[in-house]
Amino acid sequence: MPHTVYVIGAGPAGLAAAAALKSKGVDATVLEKSEHVGNAWRHHYDRLHLHTTRGLSQLPGLPIPREFGRWVARDDVVRYLEAYAAHHDLRIEHGVEVSRLDRADGAWTVTTAEGKRAADAVVVATGYNHTPHVPDWPGQDSFPGQVVHASRYRNPAPYVGQNVLVVGAGNTGAEIAQDLAENGAASVHIAIRTAPHIVPRNQGPWAAQYTGLLVRHLPTALVDALSVPVRKASFPDLSHLGLPIPEVGLATRVAQGAIPVQDIGLVAAVQAGTVRVVVPIERFDGGEVVLSDGARLTPDVVLAATGYRRALEPVVGHLGVLGDQGKPIVTNGRPAAPGLYFTGFTNPISGMFREMAADARRIARNVVGGR
Numbered sequence: 455m456p457h458t459v460y461v462i463g464a465g466p467a468g469l470a471a472a473a474a475l476k477s478k479g480v481d482a483t484v485l486e487k488s489e490h491v492g493n494a495w496r497h498h499y500d501r502l503h504l505h506t507t508r509g510l511s512q513l514p515g516l517p518i519p520r521e522f523g524r525w526v527a528r529d530d531v532v533r534y535l536e537a538y539a540a541h542h543d544l545r546i547e548h549g550v551e552v553s554r555l556d557r558a559d560g561a562w563t564v565t566t567a568e569g570k571r572a573a574d575a576v577v578v579a580t581g582y583n584h585t586p587h588v589p590d591w592p593g594q595d596s597f598p599g600q601v602v603h604a605s606r607y608r609n610p611a612p613y614v615g616q617n618v619l620v621v622g623a624g625n626t627g628a629e630i631a632q633d634l635a636e637n638g639a640a641s642v643h644i645a646i647r648t649a650p651h652i653v654p655r656n657q658g659p660w661a662a663q664y665t666g667l668l669v670r671h672l673p674t675a676l677v678d679a680l681s682v683p684v685r686k687a688s689f690p691d692l693s694h695l696g697l698p699i700p701e702v703g704l705a706t707r708v709a710q711g712a713i714p715v716q717d718i719g720l721v722a723a724v725q726a727g728t729v730r731v732v733v734p735i736e737r738f739d740g741g742e743v744v745l746s747d748g749a750r751l752t753p754d755v756v757l758a759a760t761g762y763r764r765a766l767e768p769v770v771g772h773l774g775v776l777g778d779q780g781k782p783i784v785t786n787g788r789p790a791a792p793g794l795y796f797t798g799f800t801n802p803i804s805g806m807f808r809e810m811a812a813d814a815r816r817i818a819r820n821v822v823g824g825r
């Protein structure tokens with residue numbers, strides 16, 4: 455049994471891993487750079503709710519309270535994570551940022567600004583959405599308006615009366631565009647490079663997440679084929695509005711890292727014309743944004759819902775454990791190197807909270823087994 459185990463990050467993935475370890479008798483220390491648990495959730499936009507169900511989002515050893523409802527609100531996610539850390543009596547050191555991991559003589563060295571610590575095992579849970587990414591569009595410096603990453607968006611109040619161009623149609627871009635359109639923006643466009651797959655978040659009691667779980671282990675080609683009639687039954691043809699059924703199938707896109715948009719109102723907004731879909735930005739030209747079809751828009755604000763980087767390179771890049779797009783090669787609770795684990799770096803159709811809970815249990819088993 456390893457004596458010293460560090461978990462890096464006190465988001466849901468790190469807390470789940472620490473709790474699962476504790477249930478196996480390993481009292482890990484969580485190192486968290488911020489002053490809070492669930493730091494990322496404290497900064498998400500106000501209207502955000504989990505799009506995965508309460509029951510399928512709970513972490514090991516503590517259900518999410520029933521009174522939080524089926525689709526748990528952002529503030530309640532934070533409350534749950536605080537209660538989770540307290541319930542499991544997790545040892546968390548705040549204000550400690552890990553800058554590098556090294557392995558020598560069968561042990562890990564965890565480097566922080568305050569010094570080095572030795573560890574038998576380390577769980578990296580620093581987040582899939584670690585560092586906001588804004589593309590470097592040509593001419594951007596000439597733009598007099600604001601370019602704001604979606605991670606800084608809280609609510610529509612600052613954008614009332616403004617022309618806003620949202621870039622990117624993942625779940626975040628889709629919901630922010632809807633939020634702006636419903637709450638007083640003068641105009642809302644959404645620039646889309648690759649048409650997203652769109653599924654209703656739920657149809658009555660049936661959540662999209664349930665379908666995701668059912669089809670998860672089916673062959674990719676079969677799910678790709680099945681998703682087309684499901685889309686046609688769920689939504690009218692939206693091709694003329696810029697949202698065609700994507701050529702690349704749903705499961706193939708998920709395997710590439712793009713989960714479908716869980717619709718809670720974007721489709722209606724696009725149909726109503728309150729959100730207008732446009733092609734991607736090619737460049738900025740002073741106050742104008744030139745799109746890839748040559749059209750020009752004059753937004754006051756460009757809201758970049760353009761994703762995040764993992765930013766794992768400085769910490770573990772030298773260990774040969776990172777692959778495509780800086781993501782860990784080995785996940786799912788298996789050791790990436792002896793005593794080194796990553797959790798929270800896969801984005802399956804079945805939901806990340808659920809995946810992090812499963813990872814946590816596997817990591818705990820492997821750590822106890824000395825792997």
Ligand SMILES: Cc1cc2nc3c(=O)[nH]c(=O)nc-3n(C[C@H](O)[C@H](O)[C@H](O)COP(=O)(O)OP(=O)(O)OC[C@H]3O[C@@H](n4cnc5c(N)ncnc54)[C@H](O)[C@@H]3O)c2cc1C
Pocket residue numbers: 462463464465466467468485486487488491492493494495498502503504505506511550551552553579580581582583584626797798799805806807808
């Ligand atoms: C807008 C949005 C909505 C989402 N909705 C859902 C949903 O409905 N259902 C679902 O299953 N998933 C959802 N997700 C995906 C995922 O569940 C969340 O992003 C979740 O917070 C990921 O948890 P995590 O612990 O892996 O990472 P994070 O929550 O990002 O936590 C990482 C923690 O590590 C800390 N940290 C980072 N680097 C260091 C370091 N070097 N040293 C020390 N500490 C460090 C950070 O401060 C942070 O507290 C959503 C994601 C986003 C962005």
